[in-house]
Amino acid sequence: MSERQHLYLVDGSAYIFRAYHRLPPLTNPEGTPVGAVYGYTTMLWKLADDLDKADGPTHLAVILDKDSTSFRNEIYPEYKAHRPEPPEDLRPQFPLIRDATRAFSLACIEEQGLEADDLIASYARAATRKGWDVTIVSSDKDLMQLIGQCAKEELEPGVESGGCIDMLDTMKSQRIGREEVVEKFGVGPELVGDVLALMGDSVDNVPGIYGIGPKTASKLIQDHGSLAAALDAAPDMKKSKLKERLLEGRAEAELSRVLVTLKEDCDLPQPLEDFALDGVPPEPLAAFLEKQGFTSLLRRLDSGSGSPDRPNNLNPAKPENKRAAASAEGNRQPLPDMPEIDRSAYECVQTMERLEHWIARAMAARLVAVDTETSDLDCMVCDLVGVSLATGPNEACYIPLGHLNADGGGSDMFARPPQQIEKAAALAALKPLLENDAVLKVLHNAKYDLNVLARNGVHVDPIDDTMVISFALDAGRAETGIGGGHGMDELAERHLGHKCLTFKEVCGTGKKAIPFGEVALDKATEYAAEDADVTWRLYRHLKPRLAVEGGTRIYERVDRPTIAAIAGMERHGIKVDRPQLAKLSGEFATETSRLEGEIHALAGEEFTVGSPKQLGDILFDKLGHKGGRKGKSGQYSTDQSVLEKLSADGAEIADKVLEWRQLTKLKSTYTDALQQAINDGTGRVHTSYSLVGAQTGRLSSTDPNLQNIPIRTEIGRQIREAFVAEEGNVLLAADYSQIELRLAAHMADVGPLKDAFANGEDIHNRTAQEMFGTVDRDTRGRAKTINFAILYGISRWGLAGRLGVEPDEAQEMIDTYFKRFPGIQRYIMETLEKVRERGYSETLFGRKTWFPRINSKNPNERSGSERAAINAPIQGTSADIIKRAMARMNPALTAAGLDNVRMLLQVHDELVFELPEADVAQASKVIGEVMAGAAAPAVTLDVPLGVDIGTGHSWGAAH
Template sequence: MNNNKLFLLDAYALIYRAYYAFIKNPRINSKGQNTSAIFGFVNTLEEILRKENPTHIAVVFDSPEPSFRHIKYEEYKAQREATPEDIKASIPIIKEILQAYNIPILEIPGYEADDVIGTIAKKMAAQGVDVYMMTPDKDYVQLVDDHIFIYKPRYGNNDFDILDKEKVIEKYSLSHPMQMIDMLALMGDASDNIPGCPGIGPKTAQKLLKEFGSVENILNNTDKLKGSVKNKIVENKDQILFSKFLATIKTDVPIEVKIEDFKRKEIDEEALKRIFEKLEFRTLLTRVFKNENKKPVQGMLFEEETTNFKNNTIEQNSTSKKIIAIHTTPHTYKMVKEEKELIELCNEICSQKSVCFDTETTGMNPLLSELVGLSFAYKEGEAFYVPIDNDRGKAQQRIEIFRPFFENEKIEKVGQNIKYDILELRNYDIRVRGKLFDTMIAHYLINPEIPHSMDHMAKMYLNYTTIHIDELIGPRGKNQKNMRDINPEIVCKYSAEDADITLKLKNILEKELQENNLEKLFNEIESPLIYVLADMEWTGVRLDLEALEQLAEEYRKEMNQIEKEIIEMAGVEFNINSPKQIGEVLFDKMKIIDNPKKTRTGQYSTSEEELEKLRSKHPIIEKILEQRSLKKLLSTYIEAFPQLINPKTGKIHTSFNQTATATGRLSSSNPNLQNIPIRDERGKEIRKVFIPDEGCTFLSADYSQIELRIMAHLSKDKNMIEAFNKGQDIHAATASKIFKIPIEEITPDMRRKAKTANFGIIYGITPYGLSQRLGISRSEAKKLIEEYFTTFPDVKRYMDESISKAREQGYVETIFGRK
């Protein structure tokens, strides 16, 4: 049996993926160097080395010379934008890093990475070597075989999917992986500018291949095809065959290789350290070179056996660090059940300045679930687990023991997504008090673009794989178990590990907050906000269910009437909820415009954006848009709200998320209460179903022109500040200065234009955009913008400086230092 495991990495595919993962918040070091592509690529490489521990590895680059595809077809990949300069600058450094890792770099003149990887994969697989092609590109599917797999990064996180023959066949509805070539030949590939057959999408391609097996067989049996599909295939025969040529990965590139050429070797630690230090990769330095052989923790409160296993992973010819987990790292986790020991534990944690705690519960909703256990950690490497009884009375007695800790304002409480724990404890009349440190929020401020889960951070910062909850209760679904069904000894390991790892992360993230000057934002805004949001979620909001049902009935009647009118206008019965049928009615039957826009699959585009452009072409368009609006209001709000009411409180309790947007804006979910429409009458009717508790009144408060006040503060523009200080109507004052007439003579139309300019120009609106909003000519809009900047010169200066700073550093900062 061949135990060799060869990983072949498609360099450019992974580098581009890494670069764009940080595009909204690039990693810029003190020298102004954008290291996003380098950092992301090395992170992925480290993940592979630690998680998969390959015996053999190589990284393959596209050749800078034109490939045979470019020579045969000038349009091949021609639609792609030029390689960003930051990526170009990163390539030599990435190659230097690979040399320090002692990983072979392959680049064959005139060939793309796909062809080189395909050739090596087939050669090695023939020798019984398991080959993993690391790439997000679907082209590689055609190469998958018994010994060849795709190791595909998932979008947005550090997890991976392994695609074998069975998964490929199931995912793409193929009879064998090689059919992917025929698939691409028929439907084309926009990413490589392979034309395919116009009007043939994935479903049609799959159907044809299921019946005929290959492109050649389809072309030999066109007499068996029908309708428009037949016409498209016959008309584009040569293009289909040429597309197949372009889509086929070569497996006979002239390269002589042996499996020994790719064997893992010892890394050049000194060289790698020098590069990481130069790039200011502090996190990677810690993770890659830290000493993992820590001594067991001593001085536990209670006697118990200490787990202290040595790393038992298979020795490989590499000094790259192996990933560690609960069974391979020293720890002392203790279950505490006896009352005397519980009191001693409470006394001990009450004597600490900072303690990490975690809750284990029966569900995901803290307002409906019950406590199963509590875990505590105040020293790295040790933690305590307290199981909570199923009986509510006994559970309350046990939780009461720890009330002095939870309600002690002098003790810092550490947690991961600690708002959940605060709400869970509130079910037992425990009000958590004191300074908070939420590792999820800390990491969000430091790195807003990447995942903030404890599992992800443990891998990133600690080189540690945590016990995943799915290992205990199974994946989400009807068969998922309840945490209370799991053996308490197993829950103890899981929960204690959570508290221990969270504490370790806190100690790292606290320093990173300091290094990034984010302490003030974290301590004065984000952390105190946790308590505020917890109170808001706990309070919830009441609904007038009778009014909601009445509204639902009215909207359904109105929607039915509109649908009848649409059918009458069309003159034919059709499914109004089918975009395909709407397109056929509007553009084939009614022919409301010539040359309507089509999607990549050849279907007419009937998106809201496209229909809005056609609103004036025919009354049926307005009716279709109105029907869609009503349908969305019904499904998203009116019919959904009653299902979300908490049976205990009779209210809706939304979740406010602090870490969901890169900009720091709060988001709302389950349900999303931020997107309820307000600008039209129907939206206002929906808002009316939210009612205050008995004896209470809703109070609506808003800032007055908050964006303009912030702009005045940031830009220090004297004219804008003067208008605010005088208490003037800022829009009328702006109009007065732009149009150069006294404020008393400003007409409503002038004020409207000034208001649009005020709120549009500071967000970078173009003359075209402003002309569209105001219904004026582009030249008039251009003049308005110029007059605006003449009136507020420091606003223009501030905006230009911000853009310049963003270009130099890769980011700008808010008043409180958020990047």
Template structure:
């Protein structure tokens, strides 16, 4: 063996992320998640075993990221700003990485202000300069810049041979040398930095050049030789998108080049000679492995099969820094509102006695406008218990009233609190007083919590709904659709709120809010009320200024208590019927599975599109082609149906298997689990801000997608039943979106057909094709829907199974027969481009910030959505208006006991005594049919179809 030294540099931080996603979520005997640590440990093990082997390590060190900020943030403050926080069950594993490294008696290097990549680069350079070889254990593309022979040393007699750098991906067990890098990037390693600078990196938030991806970046560097040359050549390129982008993005690319460059001259925290890898002392390793229950590795140590050992001293000073606090999130630096002091959590009061509570109630009455927030033991308003209430009456004037704190530890003393009953009795007049406005963030939740204590919270305002009515579509999608309090606070107040998880923890270690110490609970809860109060002051004036008053006051705000009531009602489901279905589906699934495996000739996971694709197209040789950027075969319904038509018996079996598996997991199993034990009914939760168009959405469980289109699926609908003596009544708007399109786009022939109660698709077929038969009617129906969704010739062609030319001809014909439709589309798009938003007949706005995007896909997607939004949104407005008026109208007719249970976009479901069906139907039909009036007078009638029965299915 030669004397050549070989330094292994392990990129520990990057490794653990990959290990986390690759390995199952193991926990150690104490319940701490250790899956990623296990992966890391086995990797070190493997590397240690390589000692003494040819090309194995003589020296080894683990390099870790110290903190999230580095010198790159000084150059570009948004560097890594897009990084999502690490998963919660990974966080506790970070310190364990150091424990594991120490258990192997290996050095662990980390340095403030430097990323692991920079430390690795600096060691690699220093080592190659001495003629050592270096292997970087990582698969990070940034590090690929370092791969290769260190040319500068090659001819230097002092360092015979020069040092080589390669990389090792231990997960794929793959060496990455210059050729592999060239394969991946199309350029040699020393030019990888130029390519990276052009393409950017969304995860690290390296800007790169917009619209330039890996392919284009590679091509540019190949052609011009370097980033600088490519940028210099831009002015002489022929006119193209790319040229514009290069000219526009020059600065960003140059900045990116600096960001992706690795720092190769950082001071080395420890001489690399100290990284010498020796036999590993067994005891620390044994201790570590047994603590975490890694028994198979433990056995191998004890059997003496693994013991390289001790390098130099560890770095004991670093151990103390393990528990470094997470870096605080970047403070939003927007101005606070004028005349409002900054949020000061120390000003909040914890109310623990009656006298103080009475004082706050008196002040709240005087304030006339207060924010209210309830804290509960869990997230589900129907199942959770009240833990406390906070009130805010002005900026920093907020209190928290604990009502259910302590109690889980029976030996600990409960904190002093006003007894729940007493507090509720004192607060009720305030919370129900017409003279005091109660503002909440998602106040529907608080309404439902308080309703269980016989408090009818009113009158109300909701900052979440306000934000939605002003800004729907403006922000990125996310939890709360961009209307969550933390986001709103950041955006409008420039204030970073305390996060629930910082107070209660997350995952297994999470504690209920009632176990949070009162000082901390007060800071958190009172801040929520304070921030809500401030947001209201900020958002409410915008309503009038931005013409949002109409939709908020006339449609959305009145709906809040109505939807809250529907959620509290819930709907009964027949548990036994669902259990029988689950059983039946299980058996049929098992049978199909057997058949499918038999036909395939092997066992595989049918639910894995990847495996299924491999079986169908690789093994069995059916034609079907690749699809999607993942390079995976598509196996969706349309493809399988094509295969079935090609006489592939396996396809039908898979289709049936899919259907049954879906129905079982999503419906028959899940719905049984969703039955509330207190009420014995299923209570969905509606989101008022869930869909950008103004529709509601339904979650936990979603009751807006219960099957209806197939017989087997309808079995599930049969399990939705009334209480004994009652029936379910379903009232549907018939063809409401087409009716609205006919009105809004002014299409006389369609309006006339609706007026006369004709079959609208038949009428369309008549207009388009001159004849009506099954085929032309079906085509006309498809086209009608295509219009509502923003048509494209390719989309229509795909649906109709014709060529794009033919589809285009039909579209042309449609526009010719119904010129109003084309005018509507043009007008709508012009308006959206000009103003940035679309509007419904009732003034609901939906913003389309990407309508002017340079990205064709993005832009056209926005255009289609913008064509659809006014129609879908107007439909949502209309049924919302009907819902808000429904119970008062029924009550006036002496039918106050009729219960409105569900909304499914164009349908309302009620439960009522059979004897009231006739009277109630009259009221329901009238309220729904007249819902647009008096604000809007439609040119088409709104037809309502009503059915009743002993189940939701029977009601259709």
């Protein structure tokens, strides 16, 4: 135990809800919901492990809310009034979460009538008076009022200097001190309460002053020094909306200041000394894990990994509990025996002799994990800083190529350049290994490294990608947010029980952050070689699962062949017409300004059109439109569906707002952003495609996102006109025609639809004839809406909203549709039955998409999963087919002598190419044949795949 005591106070309530939303529903052997318990346990375990490895606490307690009311409700009955009741399946988990805390032999504190924040404040202040330092584990802005407080008065006898308080945000792995608070609020922690009182808090229903947001609140406190001073200054301010609001809202602000003030003098339910840490006895924790069926955590405890002082004498997990844990973790195969990761075993390769040694090892192994370190996340602008290799567990090295300082910390004139192999010589030595078709290269997010190395003259092949393998196995299963839970760090924790070094730990954060090329070589080697080591281990764990769990087909026939094709598309990029974009931005700005004026005129006053709260108040309180509904925040919903409903009811202002929103979004997302995205070196825009961004397998694009340009509107066409070909070339757009309807006809075995496609009929005309007995503009339009809506599992109310009819009439249409096309209804019922039973859907190529909440007791979660499950096999098969076309395209073009044809973009069901105008006829034939035959021979379809092809100097003209 260190000489100075350090208390950690964990905001347990925040952990609970994070855990609940992080994982799918899970039950223990007794049938009790335990999804949140499992997530909470893993988070607490990770915290204990992280703190043990760092300069950890001497004392620790978890602080919880006893119930939803406190003394603040006596002051202001509406306090937290809008917070919903906890979900039904979360309530029985609260006692188990307390049991989980005590299973770790940690103090668990809660008190009737007090919020967790007040207990944390009181314990923190008591500890600092004893001379202890305090870290609050939370990201709660209210608790930031305590940061930096160092006790100077009322110190306990014998204490020479008081302790200080900081925070730890485990979500961001960030320490929060006074500097970070000032950066966030513009004021020090002692004035955070004043800012909060002005801006209010819709979640807790703290009123604040209407119309004053965080920026205005911060500036007022900065300018005047306190809330009281700002309010007192209001009468002397110039006439303005702000002055009126300060004068009218003074009472609300003063009330809010009382509500946000933390109570720092609560009676302490347990003395601080009871929080002393003295290891974690394994027996209570083992008993708890076994009772809840958390077999993988029990295995970690048994192996001694992931936390301190864990003996290896626990009983193995019971077989009957394995299924529940597997569904939560997506880890149904035993982890291969491997030694724990030892970063001290890694080698920094600084001579050609040692590099040749590693290359020989990789050649002999026939399998090597590879990773690159770069100066930037953008693979099209970054410099290559180093390469790491791994040939086995703890058999990894880092080859620095672009480091500037052997000791780290900067690149100024006093920096000592490290010994490293000259980049060109190292790459020349690595090239035969990385391009050798007898050696498999394993990468994580291979597309990035392929582009980095290709720009340096090395074309890596053959490859496997652990990120894409994970996606093929577990898409949708983990529900862990961005990236679908397939990032290396996430997979290392989930499957290997290992926490990787983070980039921030190596390079720092904020103003003190340094580029990777300035990191000391010993630290850089630990970080970079660990990535290769972890990739190698993940491959050994995940690749065998493909065969066992039926993922080989989708990975080998669809996903893996696509990786190199997509990397090539990203490198090629597409040219955009900057003057045309600037012209459009100007036109959009003029039009949005005009629309704002018209909206203000219809509203009878000026307001911020982009503010949902102000817009809601105008629409429903002032103008009295019907259909307003308030959400949890207490403000009206003004999302697109609400505005569309108002528009259908004749509200002209809703039309104008919808138009305004579309223009401002298109301006910021495309016409402005695309100009900034032009690469200085190539003069082109290089979007980045994610192979794991959508759980159905569809590609998604970012930086910039090209997937959401409106398809059939004039504005969308104008934006596409700005995507152009180089001089002497044209763009060719090849688009699958109604591919999802064709796949539905095949998968649901719908005879009339299959006949219509086989005969080249207009499918919407055929549907209109079948449903309404006549074909005209109105019935065809309705048939088109119904055709697509049914495939998304639309409800009677949803269809009624789209068609502008009553729900009963919409239900009659759905019934008629199913009667005319019974295969569709059969497909829907069978699909849902399979997903409920197995937990996942499958495409025709075997891609699994998991739906953990398909059997949820929450009707919104369940119905949302059902709608997605109905469409996933169709949309996923469509995505699989276009990926197969992309993978086959370059070889087919090369075989036809069309080496100058470049595939540039994939957007939904469309591929865009750039090519010499003289090659259009021959290329159109090859491209059409590849796309039309992409499903075969793996899948034989009962309907033909139609492909529409157009060309022009711009993408818009090619349509």
